[in-house]
Amino acid sequence: MxxxxxxxxxxxxxxxxxxxxxxxxxxxxxxxxxxxxxxxxxxxxxxxxxxxxxxxxxxxxxxxxxxxxxxxxxxxxxxxxxxxxxxxTQPRAQSAVLEIRDIKLEVQSLGLPYDYSLMAKTKRRSNADDRLRLGLTSPVSILDVTCRHFAGRRPFCLEERLINLNAVPEAEAESFEETAPGPWLLNRVPWSAAEHTIRAASADDAVAAALGIAPGAACLTVERRTWSNGSYITHVRLIYPGDRHALVANFTPSQPK
CATH class of the missing domain: 1.10.10.10 (Winged helix-like DNA-binding domain superfamily/Winged helix DNA-binding domain)
Structure with missing residues (x-):
């Protein structure tokens, strides 16, 4: 035509x-x-x-x-x-196993907006479980902090942290309403060594409610304690929904002696 x-x-x-x-x-x-x-x-x-x-x-x-x-x-x-x-798509975060990374940067690396909320903050005397987590032999005053990190509107990670107030007494006066404990500690307390423990776990009712997942859902748990000059500073348990996070370790072949 x-x-x-x-x-x-x-x-x-x-x-x-x-x-x-x-x-x-x-x-x-x-x-x-x-x-x-x-x-x-x-x-x-x-x-x-x-x-x-x-x-x-x-x-x-x-x-x-x-x-x-x-x-x-x-x-x-x-x-x-x-x-x-x-x-x-399902964003999948990656964090380095042998690094102490800021969770805010992990979220932003996915191209998602970051948010943070404090759930609970309590000063108390350490119990036996606390001393085991912090590697202590005698009771001390600790700060027990629970908070959540968000990627967009979805919970990204649940943080359960113990802070040894003998090692970081100024933490007692910090509200942690605006700033998460992790970056606050990194900016104020030099650490000399850290220890990571990585586990797979099922979400109990409290964790499931905090992360917006079903009870029993698979989670990735990263536990870390840090110390400085022989004094334990903090123990943190970071709980991620298992289908949204991966751990990455970089290494090279060992050299023959």
Whole structure:
């Protein structure tokens, strides 16, 4: 079929309108989907509306929608499956086994907003379990702190920490309402050695409620105690949902003697 000059001009005009509006529409679609994922409205595994539906919603071409989804897939926020559609991916954090890392940086490395909340803070006399965790031989005053770290709106990690007030007496006056105990300690108390213990565990009712997972769900537990010049500073138990975290260790072959 031969197109008339009028038809050609009309199509050219439509193409120009879409081309000039393509960037803003692309950014709008991109931003809207990012916001829904990062806010937790669209959870991991959620199927994103099909291209044709998004094109109808935004009154644009499927090509514009495709560009936005392709960019989201490159950033790792969504996964595109052939003949099935696009799905929100499950972020999987990685932390180095032999490093003391800031949880805030772990969350931000996933491209997710970080938040923190203090659940409980109590000064008390250490009991037998506390002394075992802190490597102490006699009772001392300790600070018992429980808090949560968030990635977007989802709980990322539950932190249960004991602080030896004999070693860090200034911790008693710190509220820990705005700052998590980990970075606060790292910025104020030099440590000379640390010990990690890594376990798999099932979430009890309290842990499940704190992390927003089902009771009995698999969790990854990292326990660490640090000391300085022979004095134990703190013991922390970090509990992660098992399907959202991995531990990484870097090493080299040992050298023959």
């Amino acid at each position: 031969v197109k008339s000059q009028g038809d050609a001009e009309l199509e050219a005009g439509k193409a120009l309108v879409e081309a000039t509006g393509d960037l803003s529409l692309h950014q709008r679609i991109l931003g809207d989907i990012e916001d829904r994922i990062l806010s937790g409205e669209w959870q991991p595994g959620f199927r994103i509306p099909f291209e044709v539906d998004l094109a109808e919603q935004y009154k644009c071409s499927r090509m514009t929608v495709n560009k936005a989804l392709t960019q989201l897939a490159k950033t790792g926020l969504i996964e595109r499956r052939r003949k099935s559609g696009s799905y929100v």
